[in-house]
Amino acid sequence: MSTTRPHLRASARTAAAILLAIALAGCSLVGSDDKPAGTKDVVLVTHDSFVLPKQLIAGFDRQSGYHLVVHASGDGGTLTNKLVLTQGDPTGDVAFGVDNTFASRALDADVFAKSDVPLPAGAQQYVVPGDDGRLAPIDNGNVCVNIDTGWFADHHLAPPRSLDDLVKPAYRGLLALPGATTSSTGLAFLLGTIGRYGDGWSAWWRKLVANDATITDGWTQAYETDFTQGGGHGKEPIVVSYDSSPAFTVPKGSHTSTTKALLDTCFRQVEYAGVLTGAANPEGAKAFVEYLLTPAVQKALPDAMYVFPVRQGTPLPTAWARFAVQPQHPYTVSPAQISAHRDAWLREWSGIVSG
Amino acid sequence: MSTARRLAALAATALVPLAVLGVFFVLPVSGMVGRGFWPHGHLDVGGVLDVLTRPEIRRAVWFTVWTSTVATLLAGALGLPAAYVLHRVAIPGRTWLRAILVVPFVLPTVVVGVAFELLIGQSGPLAFLGLDGSPVAIVAGLVFFNASVVIRVVGGAWESLDPRPAEAAAALGASPRQVLRDVTLPALRPAIVSASTVVFLFCATAFGIVLTLGGLRYSSVETQIYLLTTNLLDLQGAAALSILQLLVVTLLLLAAAAARRTPDAGVARSRARLRRPARSDGPALLATFVLLLLVVGPIASLVVASLRIDGAWSTANYRALQTPGAHQALLVPVTDAVVNSLRIAVDATWMSLLLGLTVAALVTRRSRSRSERHLRAVLDGLFMLPLGVSAVTLGFGFLVTLGRPPLDLRDSPLLIPVAQALVALPLVVRVLVPVLAGIDDRLRQAAATLGASPVRALAVVDLPVIWKPILAAAGFAFACSLGEFGATSFLVRDDRPTLPVVIFRLIGHPGDLNFGMALAGSVVLGATTAAVMLIVEQLRVPSVGTL
Numbered sequence: 001m002s003t004t005r006p007h008l009r010a011s012a013r014t015a016a017a018i019l020l021a022i023a024l025a026g027c028s029l030v031g032s033d034d035k036p037a038g039t040k041d042v043v044l045v046t047h048d049s050f051v052l053p054k055q056l057i058a059g060f061d062r063q064s065g066y067h068l069v070v071h072a073s074g075d076g077g078t079l080t081n082k083l084v085l086t087q088g089d090p091t092g093d094v095a096f097g098v099d100n101t102f103a104s105r106a107l108d109a110d111v112f113a114k115s116d117v118p119l120p121a122g123a124q125q126y127v128v129p130g131d132d133g134r135l136a137p138i139d140n141g142n143v144c145v146n147i148d149t150g151w152f153a154d155h156h157l158a159p160p161r162s163l164d165d166l167v168k169p170a171y172r173g174l175l176a177l178p179g180a181t182t183s184s185t186g187l188a189f190l191l192g193t194i195g196r197y198g199d200g201w202s203a204w205w206r207k208l209v210a211n212d213a214t215i216t217d218g219w220t221q222a223y224e225t226d227f228t229q230g231g232g233h234g235k236e237p238i239v240v241s242y243d244s245s246p247a248f249t250v251p252k253g254s255h256t257s258t259t260k261a262l263l264d265t266c267f268r269q270v271e272y273a274g275v276l277t278g279a280a281n282p283e284g285a286k287a288f289v290e291y292l293l294t295p296a297v298q299k300a301l302p303d304a305m306y307v308f309p310v311r312q313g314t315p316l317p318t319a320w321a322r323f324a325v326q327p328q329h330p331y332t333v334s335p336a337q338i339s340a341h342r343d344a345w346l347r348e349w350s351g352i353v354s355g
Numbered sequence: 356m357s358t359a360r361r362l363a364a365l366a367a368t369a370l371v372p373l374a375v376l377g378v379f380f381v382l383p384v385s386g387m388v389g390r391g392f393w394p395h396g397h398l399d400v401g402g403v404l405d406v407l408t409r410p411e412i413r414r415a416v417w418f419t420v421w422t423s424t425v426a427t428l429l430a431g432a433l434g435l436p437a438a439y440v441l442h443r444v445a446i447p448g449r450t451w452l453r454a455i456l457v458v459p460f461v462l463p464t465v466v467v468g469v470a471f472e473l474l475i476g477q478s479g480p481l482a483f484l485g486l487d488g489s490p491v492a493i494v495a496g497l498v499f500f501n502a503s504v505v506i507r508v509v510g511g512a513w514e515s516l517d518p519r520p521a522e523a524a525a526a527l528g529a530s531p532r533q534v535l536r537d538v539t540l541p542a543l544r545p546a547i548v549s550a551s552t553v554v555f556l557f558c559a560t561a562f563g564i565v566l567t568l569g570g571l572r573y574s575s576v577e578t579q580i581y582l583l584t585t586n587l588l589d590l591q592g593a594a595a596l597s598i599l600q601l602l603v604v605t606l607l608l609l610a611a612a613a614a615r616r617t618p619d620a621g622v623a624r625s626r627a628r629l630r631r632p633a634r635s636d637g638p639a640l641l642a643t644f645v646l647l648l649l650v651v652g653p654i655a656s657l658v659v660a661s662l663r664i665d666g667a668w669s670t671a672n673y674r675a676l677q678t679p680g681a682h683q684a685l686l687v688p689v690t691d692a693v694v695n696s697l698r699i700a701v702d703a704t705w706m707s708l709l710l711g712l713t714v715a716a717l718v719t720r721r722s723r724s725r726s727e728r729h730l731r732a733v734l735d736g737l738f739m740l741p742l743g744v745s746a747v748t749l750g751f752g753f754l755v756t757l758g759r760p761p762l763d764l765r766d767s768p769l770l771i772p773v774a775q776a777l778v779a780l781p782l783v784v785r786v787l788v789p790v791l792a793g794i795d796d797r798l799r800q801a802a803a804t805l806g807a808s809p810v811r812a813l814a815v816v817d818l819p820v821i822w823k824p825i826l827a828a829a830g831f832a833f834a835c836s837l838g839e840f841g842a843t844s845f846l847v848r849d850d851r852p853t854l855p856v857v858i859f860r861l862i863g864h865p866g867d868l869n870f871g872m873a874l875a876g877s878v879v880l881g882a883t884t885a886a887v888m889l890i891v892e893q894l895r896v897p898s899v900g901t902l
Contacts, residue, residue: 070849078585231870
């Protein structure tokens with residue numbers, strides 16, 4: 001680039017700058033208001049894993065006459081705390097995504113209003129104990145240890161089967177998992193180990209850390225970057241993920257999955273939806289909760305959010321029916337216990353992994 | 356004009372920026388901090404102070420201090436020579452180099468994390484270094500991110516620096532090293548101090564980089580605030596750390612203001628004359644090269660990964676940007692998010708420029724009394740505060756305090772650009788203040804004596820000098836807005852997302868295609884920003900002659 005320019009070119013450049021500014025001004029948001037006239041909004045507050053096919057969202061608008069607006073940010077924990085902080089003055093009308101690890105906190109803080117949404121057959125078993133018609137269960141899934149079956153065959157190593165196995169020297173440095181303080185998947189896994197070992201959980205975790213487990217901030221990094229079957233083709237053949245994950249690792253043209261979930265390592269997560277206390281549009285909110293329980297939405301849940309429907313008799317996608325096996329007896333911790341001890345557990349856990 | 360009238364005029368001009376700062380920063384932050392101090396309706400200061408004695412908090416504070424200090428020093432050590440090379444030496448392709456070196460600054464931190472992971476992670480080409488999850492990786496990430504700030508801020512000042520004192524010194528027999536030490540660096544001190552302050556604050560509030568590169572073994576003040584607020588709902592703890600952050604920012608700004616004060620930094624309106632690379636430029640060229648490697652390495656690994664599918668080259672990831680992703684990961688195609696991001700960035704840019712110019716003009720005018728000078732100094736510091744405060748606190752603060760009339764702004768489409776403008780504002784101010792401060796007030800007085808109105812004086816005295824810095828600031832603000840993630844993620848609507856939010860969502864959804872699209876989206880974001888920076892460079896209006 002030459003360093004001296006005639007002044008004529010300078011003024012041409014100034015003109016270009018002004019033209020560009022005017023062009024950009026056309027892009028401004030000022031004065032733009034594209035709210036569809038005549039419809040009432042239903043604002044959904046949810047976590048950033050919320051996904052529904054476009055047709056189904058349009059379907060809600062069509063059937064109910066409301067217009068659905070989605071506000072999604074953070075994980076399930078962030079969502080719950082956001083709801084607690086804005087209690088009585090919510091940022092929306094209806095919330096989806098508070099799970100059984102956070103449900104008690106939300107119910108105690110009076111975040112949800114009684115709505116008595118009628119539950120379909122099969123959903124009743126997932127209701128939070130002691131809840132009086134405020135939170136409707138929508139979906140469930142299990143956080144389980146997943147393994148790369150091919151890797152273990154190639155390395156002539158017997159794959160692990162239980163939580164006990166993971167702290168054995170044979171599996172040193174082979175596990176990647178998301179942390180409990182920054183990931184709801186990680187929190188569910190921690191609760192699973194508490195369900196399994198009771199007060200002995202911290203000793204197990206110390207052994208796990210000593211066994212060189214890679215602890216990441218989120219599920220993504222553990223699965224997509226570190227796991228051998230993830231998008232980034234990492235180095236670790238064991239990962240903490242979901243019971244449904246094997247349905248997503250079936251290579252094109254193949255009839256088998258390259259991964260397997262260990263069903264003796266699982267903790268069940270249930271996600272709920274409810275009408276928010278102080279909602280501007282409680283009728284619309286209730287209509288949306290009911291919509292989430294309709295057969296059409298329940299059928300779409302596996303492909304959209306990798307979770308199982310709660311409605312009995314909902315058909316599963318083909319790959320799921322074959323490869324996504326649900327555990328019969330996942331480890332459990334009652335919501336009341338979680339509510340009472342969660343913070344203490346997380347602090348102790350944090351100390352163990354960063355020590 | 357009497358002192359009282361001058362102060363009144365000052366206050367009146369300050370009113371608009373102060374109101375914006377009050378509503379969109381002071382109110383939300385104090386709303387969150389207040390909840391920590393009044394946990395059950397009564398004031399509990401002791402409980403807040405107790406937080407600071409917890410071992411994990413003390414560890415986080417120490418970790419933040421040392422990583423930020425090291426990263427700031429390194430960013431300076433690499434950024435200063437690069438600023439010199441890219442702004443004063445005639446090397447081929449320097450416009451392009453400048454644009455490339457600024458890209459990291461706008462990449463969302465989550466993307467920076469992924470880019471570094473691709474490089475130093477377990478299956479990356481640099482895995483043998485064993486940096487994955489180490490503090491070295493965190494510091495490298497911070498330097499990667501912030502060196503561009505040093506180049507931009509110091510480079511702008513260096514370029515418009517009057518070369519004659521240095522030439523005179525050289526003619527009188529000073530060695531290049533002596534010229535640098537005794538003439539050039541003292542003249543650049545305000546810009547260097549500004550840049551270092553900003554970089555230190557960016558490092559100290561870095562969140563995504565510490566999380567993605569450090570795993571959970573290391574935590575900083577910022578990640579602790581995130582954890583305490585979003586996970587444990589320990590508002591007392593978060594309040595204690597937020598107050599600590601505010602305190603550190605204030606102290607740092609006071610120290611910076613003292614260090615910045617130079618007797619007469621007269622910025623002459625000379626255009627930089629580029630010199631040919633000489634042997635004495637060797638070390639500077641080497642530092643620039645090292646920085647280039649540090650920047651290009653992760654970016655290249657990102658670009659390569661975005662173009663590979665199942666071991667073969669493919670543009671499928673880019674073509675997929677017209678779709679909402681696999682398994683309906685998004686509500687709208689990525690291309691829609693690009694348009695949204697650009698629209699929001701336009702608004703954020705003019706807002707931050709308007710506010711930034713007002714603030715910069717306010718704080719640089721010569722004061723006639725001690726109280727006036729103090730007032731201007733306080734104003735200067737006030738608008739720097741957003742730099743040092745957690746995006747989590749601010750984001751939650753918006754939700755908590757801006758939901759009720761008369762400030763029912765939570766759902767306003769302009770809230771996002773306003774929030775981003777506030778994030779960019781300190782940068783804009785820091786770019787403009789050294790230049791405005793360098794204009795000799797006697798020129799304005801002379802213009803006034805010769806009968807020029809204040810507006811005309813502004814047009815003939817200030818404008819010719821400040822044109823370039825304004826464009827540079829605009830580019831920065833635009834880039835800041837394009838890459839902003841923290842505050843935006845709290846406010847964004849799913850049907851109108853921004854590109855960084857979309858990238859974050861894609862990364863969080865299973866499936867090779869989504870991961871690939873996230874990489875492609877990051878490349879698009881980086882390329883868009885680089886293009887904007889290139890346009891800004893091209894539009895640089897040559898200054899109007901020399902004095």
